[in-house]
Amino acid sequence: MTQSGWRKPTPELLQAERFAEVGEQLTIPKTRAIVATKKVAAAIGLKSQDLLLLDTFGAVTQPQDWERGRRPIVWASNHFLMEQTGFSLATLRRHVRRLCEVGVISMKDSPNGKRWGRRDADGVIVEAYGFDLAPMAARAEEFEALYKHLQAERALCASLRNAITVTRRMIRAKIEKALDAGLRGPWANLQDVFRELLEGLPARSERAGGLESYLDRIKAFSASVEQSFEMAFDWPAESDAEHTTAASRRSMKTTNMKPTSLENDPHILTTNEPNSVISNRFETKHTAAVVPERRRTEPVERLEEVDLDISWSTHGTKRGSDIDIPMLMASCPHFAEMARSTQGYMRDWNDVHRAAAALRPIVGISEDAWNVANKVLGPAVAAASIALILDKSTNGEVKSPGGYLRGLVERAQIGELHLDRSFYGRLNAAGT
Numbered sequence: 455m456t457q458s459g460w461r462k463p464t465p466e467l468l469q470a471e472r473f474a475e476v477g478e479q480l481t482i483p484k485t486r487a488i489v490a491t492k493k494v495a496a497a498i499g500l501k502s503q504d505l506l507l508l509d510t511f512g513a514v515t516q517p518q519d520w521e522r523g524r525r526p527i528v529w530a531s532n533h534f535l536m537e538q539t540g541f542s543l544a545t546l547r548r549h550v551r552r553l554c555e556v557g558v559i560s561m562k563d564s565p566n567g568k569r570w571g572r573r574d575a576d577g578v579i580v581e582a583y584g585f586d587l588a589p590m591a592a593r594a595e596e597f598e599a600l601y602k603h604l605q606a607e608r609a610l611c612a613s614l615r616n617a618i619t620v621t622r623r624m625i626r627a628k629i630e631k632a633l634d635a636g637l638r639g640p641w642a643n644l645q646d647v648f649r650e651l652l653e654g655l656p657a658r659s660e661r662a663g664g665l666e667s668y669l670d671r672i673k674a675f676s677a678s679v680e681q682s683f684e685m686a687f688d689w690p691a692e693s694d695a696e697h698t699t700a701a702s703r704r705s706m707k708t709t710n711m712k713p714t715s716l717e718n719d720p721h722i723l724t725t726n727e728p729n730s731v732i733s734n735r736f737e738t739k740h741t742a743a744v745v746p747e748r749r750r751t752e753p754v755e756r757l758e759e760v761d762l763d764i765s766w767s768t769h770g771t772k773r774g775s776d777i778d779i780p781m782l783m784a785s786c787p788h789f790a791e792m793a794r795s796t797q798g799y800m801r802d803w804n805d806v807h808r809a810a811a812a813l814r815p816i817v818g819i820s821e822d823a824w825n826v827a828n829k830v831l832g833p834a835v836a837a838a839s840i841a842l843i844l845d846k847s848t849n850g851e852v853k854s855p856g857g858y859l860r861g862l863v864e865r866a867q868i869g870e871l872h873l874d875r876s877f878y879g880r881l882n883a884a885g886t
Contacts, residue, residue: 466555470589474525474560477588481522487590488512490597491558497604498597499556503541507549510538511559511585518578520591527562529571529584550585557593560586607662614665615656620881621672622652623784628679637686644679651675779806782841785880788848789813789841803834810837817844818855830863835873842876 492505500508511528519526536546553559564570564583571582625648632641656668779800783790793800793809800806814824817840827836839862846852865871 464555466557467561470554470557470560473557473589473592474562474586475588477590477592478525479522480591482520482591482594484512484515484517484520484526487520487587487594490594490601491590493601494597494604497600498558500552500558503539503545504549504552504556506539507535507541507546508553508558510535511587515587516577518576524579525562525582526587526591527571527579527582527584528587529569529582531569558587558590560589562586610662611660611665614662614669618656618665618669618672620784621669621676623781624881625672625676625679627781628683632683632686637683639682639686641682644682647675648679779803781877781881782806782838785877786841786845789844792816792844793841803837806841807833807837810840813844814840817847819843819859820856823856823859827859827863831866831871835866838873838877842873842880845880 488508491500491508495501495505511530514528514530515526518524532543532546535541536543539546541549550559554561562583562585569584571584572580574580629641629645629648631637632639633645651672654668656664660668779802783793783800789809790800792813793806796812797805797809800809811824814821819840824836824840827839831839839859843852843855843858846858847855852858862871862873
């Protein structure tokens with residue numbers, strides 16, 4: 455094989471020559487042709503070093519070479535190309551071969567196998583032999599259409615992965631809630647099936663078809679979990695089920711066993727006890743004793759420095775909740791993105807509170823309103839409220855963030871605040 459090569463014809467090389475003939479009949483700017491090719495490089499089988507060589511070829515050509523009736527031919531020597539790219543001769547030949555076989559360049563060989571060319575006084579190529587870039591001009595529209603298709607598929611895949619994540623978190627929350635609360639139902643079996651589903655979680659490179667198939671499976675399983683969750687409230691808790699009346703069932707369903715819509719307000723605690731809470735749950739299952747309001751002596755400004763403990767209280771019974779930090783972040787993606795960019799990874803509710811305090815001015819919440827919210831709601835619920843308000847205001851659902859926070863505080867004071875419902879509603883909406 456000589457410098458430019460008298461090569462054995464292959465179907466790929468012949469196809470590249472046909473593309474070059476088509477490109478000669480078009481006027482495609484150099485930038486458009488090269489950018490279109492680079493955008494779909496991975497999809498058509500090119501690697502990063504191939505693109506480096508392609509850029510080197512493009513830099514040698516001139517704008518008039520890409521006009522109709524002309525061909526952008528490069529006759530640079532191997533020594534020049536090796537110097538520009540840092541390739542060895544064998545590596546250079548390998549990348550040239552790949553560019554030809556993919557169909558983005560063609561080879562125009564001289565009778566003696568040498569690469570050479572000359573231009574006239576206006577810089578127009580009169581005669582040249584070497585690397586012909588005309589196939590890129592011929593395929594510019596094809597590559598642009600392919601890039602739009604790839605963008606649409608990436609967006610679809612991202613949407614499907616998000617739906618899978620939300621559905622997966624909802625399933626885990628329901629199963630954990632049922633097991634923690636001791637609800638009747640096949641929860642151990644459902645947990646095993648869920649574990650098997652997670653083992654088959656699609657890889658990051660999975661295409662849209664595989665993601666859609668998996669989403670259908672996990673949504674069908676989610677429906678089974680939801681059905682079992684609802685049926686659990688129709689079963690009496692006592693062994694003498696046959697003596698339980700329909701009225702008592704309805705009463706039990708609405709008062710004793712409703713996990714996410716408790717009648718009483720959430721009772722938020724701030725504690726300086728040495729046994730700090732290490733759970734990331736929005737409400738913990740095991741709580742410290744309720745501290746009377748008059749004994750809270752720490753100023754609001756220091757709430758960031760204490761461990762945050764949240765508990766629900768209903769008729770003297772403590773219940774765990776399935777609203778944890780991952781679910782908070784999933785239901786409030788705008789807050790999650792801004793919090794992580796400013797504060798880093800959210801390890802616990804202290805980090806969430808710090809992030810909320812930092813983002814509070816951006817939301818439009820005054821310092822006074824923030825201090826009142828911390829005092830009435832407690833630091834963790836106040837932080838969760840900021841997350842909710844930030845996302846709702848970003849989506850245009852809330853016009854007055856300060857007024858919305860005051861409304862939450864007022865509802866808490868009269869015993870009508872059920873903030874977990876808002877997070878569940880947003881997760882359900884995101885999963886549809």
